Amino acid sequence: MATGTDQALGWGLVGFSMSIFIYYTAWIIILPFIDEGQLIHSFFMPRIYALVIPLSSGVLGLLVIGLFVGVTMLKSTQKEKTS
Structure with a gap:
């Protein structure tokens, strides 16, 4: 059963994900349909980052997963050779 701290952390992560x-x-x-001169545009980064940030995050995530799998396979191969 989850403790109060675990539940608070879970709700915090859900809230953070929803806000993102x-x-x-x-x-x-919504922003492309609002005129450039409006104040709301000052709260957002330039639109090019809407592609750059998720793309770079995805590439970085795949790189980390690939490194993890590679290191795990190397360690597994080394254990088989020593046994």
């Missing part, structure tokens, strides 16, 4: 989702959705879907 809402921000990104407003940035990509």
Whole structure:
């Protein structure tokens, strides 16, 4: 059973994820329909970052996963040779 701390952390992560989702959705879907001179544009980064940030995060994530699998396979091969 989850403790109060675990539940608080879980709800915090859900809230953080939802706020990122809402921000990104407003940035990509709603902002192009609002005039450039409006104050709301000052709360968002330039639109090019809407592609650069997720793309670089995905590449970095795949790199980390690939490194983990590679290191695990090397360690497994070394254990088989020593046994």
